[in-house]
Amino acid sequence: MSTSVPLVVRLLASSVSVAGRAGKIVRDVMSKGELGIVEKGKDDFQTEADRSAQRCIIASLTAQYPKINIIGEEDNPDNEGEVCNDWLTIDADKEILSLECPPFLQGVKEEDIVVWVDPLDGTSEYTQGALMLKRDPWERWKMYLTHPLISIKWYLSLLQSNYGFLEHVTVLIGISVNEKPVAGVIHQPYYKTLIGNEKMTGRTIWGLQEVGVGGFTPAPPPASLIITTTRSHSNPLVEKALQVMNAAQILRVGGAGYKVLQLLEGLASVYVFASPGCKKWDTCAPEAILNAAGGKLTDILGNNYKYGASVSRPNKTGVLAAVNADLHDYALNRIPQELKEKLANK
Numbered sequence: 069m070s071t072s073v074p075l076v077v078r079l080l081a082s083s084v085s086v087a088g089r090a091g092k093i094v095r096d097v098m099s100k101g102e103l104g105i106v107e108k109g110k111d112d113f114q115t116e117a118d119r120s121a122q123r124c125i126i127a128s129l130t131a132q133y134p135k136i137n138i139i140g141e142e143d144n145p146d147n148e149g150e151v152c153n154d155w156l157t158i159d160a161d162k163e164i165l166s167l168e169c170p171p172f173l174q175g176v177k178e179e180d181i182v183v184w185v186d187p188l189d190g191t192s193e194y195t196q197g198a199l200m201l202k203r204d205p206w207e208r209w210k211m212y213l214t215h216p217l218i219s220i221k222w223y224l225s226l227l228q229s230n231y232g233f234l235e236h237v238t239v240l241i242g243i244s245v246n247e248k249p250v251a252g253v254i255h256q257p258y259y260k261t262l263i264g265n266e267k268m269t270g271r272t273i274w275g276l277q278e279v280g281v282g283g284f285t286p287a288p289p290p291a292s293l294i295i296t297t298t299r300s301h302s303n304p305l306v307e308k309a310l311q312v313m314n315a316a317q318i319l320r321v322g323g324a325g326y327k328v329l330q331l332l333e334g335l336a337s338v339y340v341f342a343s344p345g346c347k348k349w350d351t352c353a354p355e356a357i358l359n360a361a362g363g364k365l366t367d368i369l370g371n372n373y374k375y376g377a378s379v380s381r382p383n384k385t386g387v388l389a390a391v392n393a394d395l396h397d398y399a400l401n402r403i404p405q406e407l408k409e410k411l412a413n414k
């Protein structure tokens with residue numbers, strides 16, 4: 069790879085390639101059917117796919133950019149261990165390498181960068197998706213009975229949803245410079261499309277500040293107010309913030325990455341999540357891409373999150389994102405002060 073290409077552009081090109089490799093790992097673990105679910109906390113799970121995809125991403129980026137601080141969601145001792153050659157990805161996406169680097173990022177050094185990695189965003193939806201891959205209803209029922217995550221209500225909604233919610237699963241790599249998200253990648257391993265007669269699985273969306281976004285066709289926001297929010301981590305505060313929006317429709321989907329994709333594709337205009345739960349690796353890449361497309365992501369109080377290495381991981385004061393500043397203002401003004409204070413003092 070040419071070292072004359074500025075570092076941030078090279079890193080984004082490498083991140084696009086490695087996100088695709090991680091997405092294949094996510095699909096492979098699912099196909100094998102041994103998810104290896106570990107409970108990290110309440111409503112908080114990890115699978116073999118989360119662990120392996122993270123090892124692949126961190127080992128591949130560290131091999132090429134040894135001085136960059138890379139922070140991943142999954143805290144497992146294995147991350148330091150051996151990574152099979154098949155996982156090490158040192159390719160770089162050619163289209164990204166040819167992008168013009170914005171002037172303010174041209175002199176950036178490895179030491180100025182923090183990369184936030186969510187190897188699998190939408191773990192709840194991933195584990196529930198496993199169920200729907202069991203074609204035999206008796207096998208599916210047996211798996212449900214031993215599944216730690218699913219209530220009977222969810223099981224019934226899964227049965228109605230054909231393949232479950234695997235499309236909500238994404239791999240997120242966010243690049244921050246001096247605490248600000250400047251570039252990012254959202255890879256969607258289960259996105260399905262037809263190119264000519266050929267069935268393609270997976271797609272990779274990227275964004276770079278002052279340059280723009282790629283990997284998909286952006287669409288204008290819907291004519292009426294459509295809100296996207298959590299389907300697996302709701303609570304009374306989350307619901308209160310939704311009630312006050314006066315929305316025409318509320319979409320309940322998994323993952324921070326997928327919700328921001330819905331904003332970019334014109335399926336929703338605002339993302340509201342008035343609760344702690346998301347962490348820096350959930351929002352860094354989506355925020356960078358949304359910014360590059362002219363949108364805005366803050367907490368519920370309208371404050372920007374910072375992405376330096378020493379910040380606390382949780383996004384305690386929730387997420388408020390919109391396709392443009394006007395819709396962001398609208399949503400921010402609708403949220404009662406009392407609700408904002410409740411979150412701030414949690």
Ligand SMILES: Nc1ncnc2c1ncn2[C@@H]1O[C@H](COP(=O)(O)O)[C@@H](O)[C@H]1OP(=O)(O)O
Pocket residue numbers: 110111112113141186188189190191192297298299300301302321322323324341344345346347350
């Ligand atoms: N209470 C929570 N506990 C753990 N992770 C959470 C929680 N709330 C949100 N998240 C993370 O933020 C993402 C977006 O939330 P939601 O899908 O509820 O809108 C989730 O997919 C999950 O990321 P991950 O799946 O990577 O652990």
Ligand SMILES: [Mg+2]
Pocket residue numbers: 112113114141191
């Ligand atoms: Mg998680």
Ligand SMILES: [Mg+2]
Pocket residue numbers: 186188189190324349350
């Ligand atoms: Mg996540």
Ligand SMILES: [Mg+2]
Pocket residue numbers: 118141186187188189190191
């Ligand atoms: Mg995750």
